[in-house]
Amino acid sequence: MKKMAQIKLEKNILEANEDIAGKLKEQFKKNKIKVINMISSPGSGKTTILEHSLPKIVQKFNVAVIEGDILTSRDADRIAKLNVPAVQIETGGSCHLDARMVGKALEKLDLSRLDLIIIENVGNLVCPASFDLGEDAKVVVVSIAEGSDKPAKYPEIFNRAKACILNKMDLLPYSNFSRDEFYKDIKHVNPELKVFEVSALKETGxxxxxxxxxxxxxxxxxEN
Ligand SMILES: Nc1nc2c(ncn2[C@@H]2O[C@H](COP(=O)(O)OP(=O)(O)OP(=O)(O)O)[C@@H](O)[C@H]2O)c(=O)[nH]1
Ligand SMILES: [Mg+2]
Structure with missing residues (x-):
């Protein structure tokens, strides 16, 4: 009985999130803004990828970043150093961002001036996968040191993402990461997924x- 009540509560939470995400989607569409939701385990390199990618696109697009973390504004501070508008959301314990939090963060941005918003979700490969933030695409980041079994063990996020950044390629010679296993599992979980092999730190890929x-x-x- 307890289990049933828990399942119902989770369903209600997800449905409430879907409603708000739908409104965000309309808001993004009205303002002609594309939105990326970046998801990964802690430390796989999301902020570093942004630090090395944003300078290459700011001439073309008006970009802002929304940073999700449990605590601290460290990531938003790193992005702000690039002169890119950055809004920090501190979830205060929650392991993922939800659409309501993103809606609140949008109040701090001038949407009429933006083309692209990149949301860096809280470092977690599981919880953020289920919460739509009104994005056009989820991008999953996984790094070499985490091991090649991640698509098989955490299929939901690899299934829902449109692109995957395989980061820290510079560490490949020092690890037992198996590209064969990784790509075999990706093919099984999401054959459409685009994978980009990158070293954010060395700026390759x-x-x-x-x-x-x-x-x-x-x-x-x-499309979403
Ligand atoms: N060797 C190597 N290290 C990297 C690379 N990219 C990031 N790092 C390092 O990995 C560590 C974590 O990077 P972050 O960019 O903070 O990772 P994150 O995913 O934003 O972490 P959270 O926001 O805490 O989830 C830092 O020490 C980075 O310098 C890479 O391509 N190669
Ligand atoms: Mg980060």
Whole structure:
């Protein structure tokens, strides 16, 4: 009986989130803004990827970043150093962002001036996968040191994402990461997923991911 009540509560929470996410989607569409939701385990390199990608796209697009963390504004401070508008959401314990939090963060941005919002979700490979934030695409980041079994063990996020950044490629020679296993599992979980092998720190492989992002920006309709 207790289990049933818990399942119902979770369903209600997700449905309430869907309603708000739908409103965000309309708001983004009205303002012609594309939105990316970046999801990964803590430390796989989301902020570093942004630090090395944003300078390459700010000439083309008006970008803002929403940073989700349990505590601290450290990531937003890192982005603000690039002169890119950054809003920090401190979830105060929650392991994921929800649409209501993003709606609140939007109040701090001038939407009429923006083309692209990148949301860096709270470092977690599980919880953020279920919460729609009104985005056009989820981008999952996984790094070499985490191991090649992640798509098989956390299929939901790999299934829901449109692109995957395989980061810290510079560490490949020092790890037992198996590309064969990784790509075999990706094929099984989401054959459509675009994978970009990147070292954010060494700035290798960024072109492919940035081309994909430009393709998304050029795409007229919201697909999600
Ligand atoms: N070797 C190597 N280290 C990297 C690379 N990208 C990021 N790092 C390092 O990994 C650590 C974590 O990077 P962050 O960018 O803070 O990771 P994050 O995913 O934003 O972390 P959270 O926001 O805490 O979830 C830092 O010490 C980075 O310097 C990379 O391509 N190669
Ligand atoms: Mg970060």
């Amino acid at each position: 960024l072109d492919g991911w940035l081309e994909w992002l430009e393709g998304l920006m050029a795409d007229g309709g919201q």
